[in-house]
Amino acid sequence: MLVLMVGAAALALAAPSGMAGTKNSPAITTQPVAATAEKPNIVFVLTDDMSSNLLPHMPEVQKLQSQGMTFSDFVVSNSLCCPSRASIFTGRYPHNTGVLSNEGPNGGFGAFHSGGEERDTFATALQAKGYRTAMMGKYLNGYSPSDTVAGQKPYVPPGWNQWDVVGGGYEGYNYKLAHNHEIEPHGDRPKDYLTDVLSKKGTNFVKKSAAANKPFMLEIALFTPHGPSTPAPRHENAFPGLEAPRSPAFDKLPTNAPPWLARQDRLTQQEKNTIDRKFRKRAQALQSVDEMIGKLRSALTRAGVADDTYIVFGSDNGFHLGEYRLKAGKQTAFDTDVRVPLVIAGPGVAKGRTSNAQVSNIDLAPTFQRIGGAPVSSRVDGHSLLPLLDGGPDSNWRTANLIEHRHADRSPGDPDNNGGESISPPNYHALRTNSYTYVEYGSGAKEYYDLRTDPYQLHNTVGQLGGARLDHLHDALTRLKNCRGDGCWSAGNP
Structure with missing residues (x-):
């Protein structure tokens, strides 16, 4: 889920005046609605493993929604931390970044770094345009402040003026934070609680950047509400009795479920109690994040730059x-795992509106770059969201998003596949549109869910499709999973 504040002047940066909208070139707003800075600021807050059913417990984010645009079909390219974050940094699908998992030769920080992906991100593009850039919190799985990389310890990737990044911060305490090329150790005192530390550093960065009269880009990437979902001490008793939502999919198997899912047993009462406890802790842990949003917005107002700043709130x-009888986890092609809210608020953005456009996390990097007036490489798979922000028609946007997944074996070093409850499905690729989800597994199994009649994805009707329809879906998915750069736009319109 993402929240973005975008100034109207930035809309004019997206394309030459007079460009008409088509499926191959979405409409561009060229007339600013209100005056803003030539190079607006961007504040991007990224949560970890946040499901959309936690939104009702975040009043600051709800306030942001009422002041901007909500994207109801924002889909991540891979429902796993590192591949998704790599796509966010670069605007490229996992099959193009080479980051397909959290660790190993095709995953984690190691794959991103060795593949040269750090040299071409939204951070490097904005820094080249004079932005002060700061990265805070979680970078990519496998990064550690204690490691020497490229002769640096701690290592700071290209594109970042300020670097306040933690290696393993999931517990919220007892971590090492890389402050540029120095290490700051933190213990287990309340003042060491990681979200609060990042909130303070973020507001200070806003204050100093505004005082320097420089445009800035701040990303605060959290470990929250990823397990163990540690709340701040002041929130440990919040939401007493709160239970996980019981949607129609709760403890239910889809009809004609694929083999990996069909063998799941019904949940026991003890397992349901554990699920409720985990949901409650996730809601508690997000309270400090919600407070952070409010503090950042207040800091922007005090610094006099709120009207010229884009705020982005989201989840990987x-x-x-x-x-679906699955306990705690992600990595499936179900909407619970791949569809997360995107909300954009700010001057020039339609307020209180909802867009049904098929947007993706690969669209964030080109959006940030267009905001800052930076060029977008033809290698980028995504597309700037600026044409949609003033309430322009969704009909000029892509109609399908790609979801990729590489099976990950259990590993003690991977927080998402370490032998716990989470299940990593077999390899698959999927098409997600506003009317259906189509999945092809490497084993040959397939799924098709009609989202118009079956929004909770409880009936796999792939067996009812004719040969011509299946051929069309296969061809469309093949084009997307092999696409590169500019070709991904046309591939996203099957």
Whole structure:
């Protein structure tokens, strides 16, 4: 899920005046609605494993929704931390970044770094345009402040003026934070609680950047609400009795479920109790994040730059808790795991509106770059969201998003596949549109869910499709999973 504040002047940066909208070139707003800075600021807050059913417990984010545009079909390219974050940084699908998992030769920080992906991100593009850039919190799985990389310890990738990044911060305490090329150790005192530390550093960065009269880009990437979902001490008793939502998919198997899912047993009462406890802790842990949003917005107002700032709130992927008889986890092609809210608020953006456009996390990097007036490489698979922000028609946007997944074996070093409850499905690729989800597994199994009649994805009707329809779906999915750069736009319109 993402929230973005975008100034109207930035809309004019997207394309030459007079460009008409088509499926191959979405409409561009060229007339600013209100005056803003030539180079607006961007504040991007990214949560970890946040499912959309936690939104009702975040009043600051709800306030942001009422002041901007909500994207109802924002889909991540891979429902796993590192591949998704790599796509966010670069605007490229996992099959093009080479980051397909959290660790190993095709995953984690190692794959991103060795593949040269750090040299071409939204951070490097904005820094080249004079932006002060800051990265805070979680970078990519496998990064550690204690490691020497490229002769640096801690290592700071290209594109970042300020670097306040933690290696393993999931517990919220007892971590090492890389402050540029120095290490700051933090213990287990309340003042060491990671979200609060990042909130303070973020507001200070806003204050100093505004005082320097420089445009800035701040990303605060959290470990929250990823397990163990540690709340701040002040929130440990919040939401007493709160239970996980019981949607129609809770403890239910889809008809004609694929083999890996069909063998899941019904949840026991003890397992349901554990699911409720985990959901409650996730909601508690997000309270400090919600407070952070409010503090950042207040800091922007005090610094006099609120009207010229874009705020982005989001998640790298969704999360299931009991749906489809699955306990805690992600990585499936179900909407619980791949569809997360995107909300954009700010001057020039339609307020209180909802867009049904098929947007993806690969669209964030080119959006940030267009905001800052930076060029977007033809290698980028995504597309700037600026044409949609003033309430322009969704009909000029792509109609399908690609979801990729590489099976990950259990590993003690991977927080998402370490032998716990999470299940990593077999390899698959999927098409997600506003009317259906189509999945092809490497084993040959397939799924098709009609989202118009079956929004909770409880009836796999692939067996009812004719040969011509299946051929069309296969060809469309093949084009997307092999696409590169500019060709991904046309491939996204099957």
